[in-house]
Amino acid sequence: MEDHAVVPDPNRADYAAGAAYLDGAFMPVGQARIPVLDSGYRRSDVTYDVVSVWDGNFFRLDDHITRFRNSMNALQMTPSESDDEIRVILNRLVALAGLKAAYVSMECVRAAPPPGMTRHPWNCRSYLSCYAIAWTSVATPEMMERGMHLMIPKTLRIPPESVDPTVKNFHWGDLTRSLFEARETGADYTVLLDVDGNVTEGPGFNVFCIRDGVVLSPRRGALEGVTRLSVFELCDELGLPYEVRDIPADEFRDADEIFACTTAGGIMPVSRIDNRILGNDRPGPLSVRLKDRFWQRRGEGWHATKVDYSVV
Amino acid sequence: MEDHAVVPDPNRADYAAGAAYLDGAFMPVGQARIPVLDSGYRRSDVTYDVVSVWDGNFFRLDDHITRFRNSMNALQMTPSESDDEIRVILNRLVALAGLKAAYVSMECVRAAPPPGMTRHPWNCRSYLSCYAIAWTSVATPEMMERGMHLMIPKTLRIPPESVDPTVKNFHWGDLTRSLFEARETGADYTVLLDVDGNVTEGPGFNVFCIRDGVVLSPRRGALEGVTRLSVFELCDELGLPYEVRDIPADEFRDADEIFACTTAGGIMPVSRIDNRILGNDRPGPLSVRLKDRFWQRRGEGWHATKVDYSVV
Numbered sequence: 001m002e003d004h005a006v007v008p009d010p011n012r013a014d015y016a017a018g019a020a021y022l023d024g025a026f027m028p029v030g031q032a033r034i035p036v037l038d039s040g041y042r043r044s045d046v047t048y049d050v051v052s053v054w055d056g057n058f059f060r061l062d063d064h065i066t067r068f069r070n071s072m073n074a075l076q077m078t079p080s081e082s083d084d085e086i087r088v089i090l091n092r093l094v095a096l097a098g099l100k101a102a103y104v105s106m107e108c109v110r111a112a113p114p115p116g117m118t119r120h121p122w123n124c125r126s127y128l129s130c131y132a133i134a135w136t137s138v139a140t141p142e143m144m145e146r147g148m149h150l151m152i153p154k155t156l157r158i159p160p161e162s163v164d165p166t167v168k169n170f171h172w173g174d175l176t177r178s179l180f181e182a183r184e185t186g187a188d189y190t191v192l193l194d195v196d197g198n199v200t201e202g203p204g205f206n207v208f209c210i211r212d213g214v215v216l217s218p219r220r221g222a223l224e225g226v227t228r229l230s231v232f233e234l235c236d237e238l239g240l241p242y243e244v245r246d247i248p249a250d251e252f253r254d255a256d257e258i259f260a261c262t263t264a265g266g267i268m269p270v271s272r273i274d275n276r277i278l279g280n281d282r283p284g285p286l287s288v289r290l291k292d293r294f295w296q297r298r299g300e301g302w303h304a305t306k307v308d309y310s311v312v
Numbered sequence: 313m314e315d316h317a318v319v320p321d322p323n324r325a326d327y328a329a330g331a332a333y334l335d336g337a338f339m340p341v342g343q344a345r346i347p348v349l350d351s352g353y354r355r356s357d358v359t360y361d362v363v364s365v366w367d368g369n370f371f372r373l374d375d376h377i378t379r380f381r382n383s384m385n386a387l388q389m390t391p392s393e394s395d396d397e398i399r400v401i402l403n404r405l406v407a408l409a410g411l412k413a414a415y416v417s418m419e420c421v422r423a424a425p426p427p428g429m430t431r432h433p434w435n436c437r438s439y440l441s442c443y444a445i446a447w448t449s450v451a452t453p454e455m456m457e458r459g460m461h462l463m464i465p466k467t468l469r470i471p472p473e474s475v476d477p478t479v480k481n482f483h484w485g486d487l488t489r490s491l492f493e494a495r496e497t498g499a500d501y502t503v504l505l506d507v508d509g510n511v512t513e514g515p516g517f518n519v520f521c522i523r524d525g526v527v528l529s530p531r532r533g534a535l536e537g538v539t540r541l542s543v544f545e546l547c548d549e550l551g552l553p554y555e556v557r558d559i560p561a562d563e564f565r566d567a568d569e570i571f572a573c574t575t576a577g578g579i580m581p582v583s584r585i586d587n588r589i590l591g592n593d594r595p596g597p598l599s600v601r602l603k604d605r606f607w608q609r610r611g612e613g614w615h616a617t618k619v620d621y622s623v624v
Contacts (some may be wrong), residue, residue, distance in 0.1 A: 020348065033345030034353050036332065036419075036441055041346050043484035044356040076492065107348075118452065121488050122495065129348055140430065158475065159507070161468040163485035171483050172355035173475035176433050180388065183434065195471070195507065 018133035019096035021089050024080075026096065029131045039124055040109030044170050047071035050263045052135060053094050053102035057304035059263075061087065063226050068106050071167040077108045077126035086128070088311075093132035095309045101135035103264055137265040138204050143188055147271025147283045148260065150202065151187035152249055153178035157200040157221055165201070166224050175203035187272070189260075191252070194221045198246045205262035209255035210286050215242035216255075227261040230303070234293050240286065257284030259291070267291040330445035331408035333401050336392075338408065341443045351436055352421030356482050359383035362575045364447065365406050365414035369616035371575075373399065375538050380418050383479040389420045389438035398440070400623075405444035407621045413447035415576055449577040450516050455500055459583025459595045460572065462514065463499035464561055465490035469512040469533055477513070478536050487515035499584075501572075503564070506533040510558045517574035521567030522598050527554035528567075539573040542615070546605050552598065569596030571603070579603040 018029035039045040049068035052059050065083050072079070081089065086106060094102050107129040110121055117123040139148055155178040163171050178190040191202045200221035201207060206228040208217045215235050217228060235242040252258070258270035258278060267290050269283030278284060283291075298304070330341035351357040361380035364371050377395050384391070393401065398418060406414050419441040422433055429435040451460055467490040475483050490502035503514045512533035513519060518540040520529045527547050529540060547554040564570070570582035570590060579602050581595030590596060595603075610616070 022348075029349065030347070032348045034348060035342070036334075036344045036346060036443060037341065037445075039484075039488075041353050042360075042482055043488055044482045045484065045488050048354075075488075118450075120491055120495075122492075131348060133349075138430075154473075156471065156473040158470050158483075159468065161466075161507070162470040162474075163483075163489070169485060170354055170356045171470075171475075171485050172351075172357065173481060173483050176351075176355055176357050176387075177475070179432055180434075183432070195473070 015096045015098065018131055019093045020129070020131040021093060022129050023127040026092070029133060032129060032131060034109060034129065035112065037112040038109060039112065039119065039121065043110070043119075045075070045110035045121060046107055046170055047075055047077065048105055048107040048168055048170070051090065051104050051106070052263050053099060053104060053132075053307060054135070054298055056100050056307050056309070057298075057301065058090070058104075058307060059298060060226050060230070060303045061090070061305040063229070063303075065106070067168070067226065068108075072108045072126070074164065074167045075108075075110075076122065077110065079108055079126050079128045081128055086130075089128070089130055090132070091308055092311050093130060094307050095312045097132045098309070099132055099134060102132045103134070103136050104130070104132045106130045135264075138189070138260075138262050139265050139268040144268065147269045147278070147281070148189060149187045149272040150189055150191050150258065150260075150270050151182050151185050151274050152193060152253070153181035153190045155181060155190075155192060157192035157194055159195060160221060165222055168223055172203065179203060191273075193249055196246075197249055199249060199252045202260060204264065205260040205268065207252075207258065207260050209247065209252050210257040210284065211251070211255050213241065213286075215240055215286075216247055217242070217244050218247055219245050225261065227263055227266065230294065231261055231267065231290060234290055234297070238289065238293060240290075257287050259284070259287040267294050327408045327410065330443055331405045332441070332443035333405060334441050335439040338404070341445060344441060344443060346421060346441065347424065349424040350421060351424065351431065351433065355422070355431075357387070357422035357433060358419055358482055359387055359389065359479055360417055360419040360482070361480055363402065363416045363418070364575050365411060365416060365444070365619055366447070366610055368412050368619050368621070369610075369613065370402070370416075370619060371610060372538050372542070372615040373402070373617040375541070375615075377418070379480070379538065380420070384420045384438070386476065386479045387420075387422075388434065389422065391420055391438050391440045393440055398442075401440070401442055402444070403620055404623050405442060406619050407624045409444045410621070411444055411446060414444045415446070415448050416442070416444045418442045447576075450501070450572075450574055451577050451580040456580065459581045459590075459593070460501060461499045461584040462501055462503050462570065462572075462582050463494050463497050463586050464505060464565070465493035465502045467493060467502075467504060469504035469506055471507060472533060477534055480535055484515065491515060503585075505561055508558075509561055511561060511564045514572060516576065517572040517580065519564075519570065519572050521559065521564050522569040522596065523563070523567050525553065525598075527552055527598075528559055529554070529556050530559055531557050537573065539575055539578065542606065543573055543579065543602060546602050546609070550601065550605060552602075569599050571596070571599040579606050
């Protein structure tokens with residue numbers, strides 16, 4: 001991989017840790033803070049999306065902005081910025097931070113109600129909070145090398161009947177709780193089941209398993225990930241059949257291969273789940289093929305939008 | 313009711329809107345903000361509790377601090393402040409804000425991980441965020457007068473198997489979603505069911521129904537409210553039998569009376585649920601008796617801890 005270090009620029013030293021846009025103003029990311037009275041914090045009434053920048057290119061920028069807009073609509077949030085304005089803001093954040101490889105978050109936050117009004121959501125305006133920081137991965141380099149170790153926890157994923165997982169949200173209480181279960185067993189991360197015992201997703205990533213050469217991904221209870229969509233496209237390119245359907249825990253655990261995917265990490269092979277060691281305790285061959293293809297295609301400019309670094 | 317207006321003091325004009333304590337420092341509430349990179353915001357990895365002040369007295373202060381400490385322990389959060397220090401902080405916040413009647417929140421927030429560490433919760437420290445603002449009620453004066461109008465929404469309460477409702481939390485996505493359903497029908501608030509069709513709680517309040525003179529409250533899926541505990545104590549004082557058990561939606565809807573309770577509002581009678589009008593479309597007699605008794609007892613110094621206004 002190439003060197004993606006920030007190029008220090010004395011004129012924008014304040015943005016070394018990242019750049020933020022909060023409720024209409026640009027600022028260093030360390031200054032971006034959410035008022036404690038806002039519903040976005042105290043009711044987690046917020047939706048978000050994350051797009052990555054690699055080699056100076058956004059990946060599937062329009063797909064992320066479209067999903068972000070759909071999420072805002074689902075929550076009846078109407079910030080003042082248009083999709084085009086969001087595109088300009090995100091570009092400027094990456095340019096301000098001087099990042100060639102970035103994790104870029106766009107968030108819409110429900111504010112506090114005006115004085116004298118009840119906290120019903122329609123009494124509150126919504127505003128954008130966005131930032132760009134150095135690219136970060138869910139899987140450490142060590143995990144990428146040896147394969148991630150997953151476990152299936154007792155904690156169940158919050159069901160779609162309560163909170164819609166396709167509207168990307170910060171309701172991570174179940175995911176966080178599951179990580180404490182993982183800690184007990186020494187696993188890196190978890191993959192949660194739904195109330196019917198089917199696999200859903202992990203903390204910040206979609207999951208897949210491969211059985212008899214077929215790539216399987218859960219049908220419901222998970223985010224409809226943009227990287228997941230990219231995996232399906234890569235399957236088509238490589239001639240690998242794939243299927244979206246319910247996957248019971250046992251079927252997942254006994255698969256030939258398992259991998260996860262996310263904007264913050266790409267495709268991440270798994271080498272262990274619960275007490276089972278997959279294959280040779282290394283990333284599986286098809287998972288590695290998909291991962292390598294993913295980065296090859298990104299290097300070729302697949303779904304890329306060039307960052308304009310002149311607009312600081 | 314008495315006049316609980318803030319007494320303006322030119323020396324602490326900044327605290328007119330309320331006082332906050334954030335990560336070790338006191339400040340006006342408008343300045344208290346949570347960094348966008350902290351897990352307390354971006355994973356809603358936070359627990360909280362709320363205590364009220366009425367007539368210059370905290371109500372059940374120790375009960376709230378004890379529950380808050382239990383919640384922090386459940387999430388493996390260890391801020392630097394002891395329970396005694398929290399008691400002093402909350403008192404000082406009320407004194408700084410000069411409030412005789414206050415809504416006082418104590419929150420413990422998981423921070424961002426140190427640079428280079430993964431976002432696993434045990435890599436992050438936790439800190440306190442507390443504030444005191446003017447007393448506020450879930451029910452408006454109009455709702456208190458006519459009785460609240462509730463509805464049972466399609467949205468289900470997040471189950472205990474996903475997020476423990478006895479650890480007070482900001483996972484309000486289901487509650488917020490349900491309020492939009494209430495808006496469609498003209499109801500004020502909602503009461504959510506669990507997956508088995510039993511009543512749980514509403515957005516920020518516990519619920520009760522009264523059938524044949526017996527006060528009933530849901531057994532699981534809800535916060536074990538401190539005001540709910542006070543209701544049980546008042547039932548004992550008034551010789552009203554009560555029972556904690558599963559309450560199916562139909563049984564709840566067909567009750568003789570319904571009421572809700574919360575720190576931010578006390579006991580709040582309900583006069584309508586879905587399409588059903590209870591009694592005379594006014595607060596029910598036993599609900600009113602409990603409500604009046606509640607405020608009478610508080611006026612008598614029941615479970616009270618005097619605020620020391622000299623420590624500003």
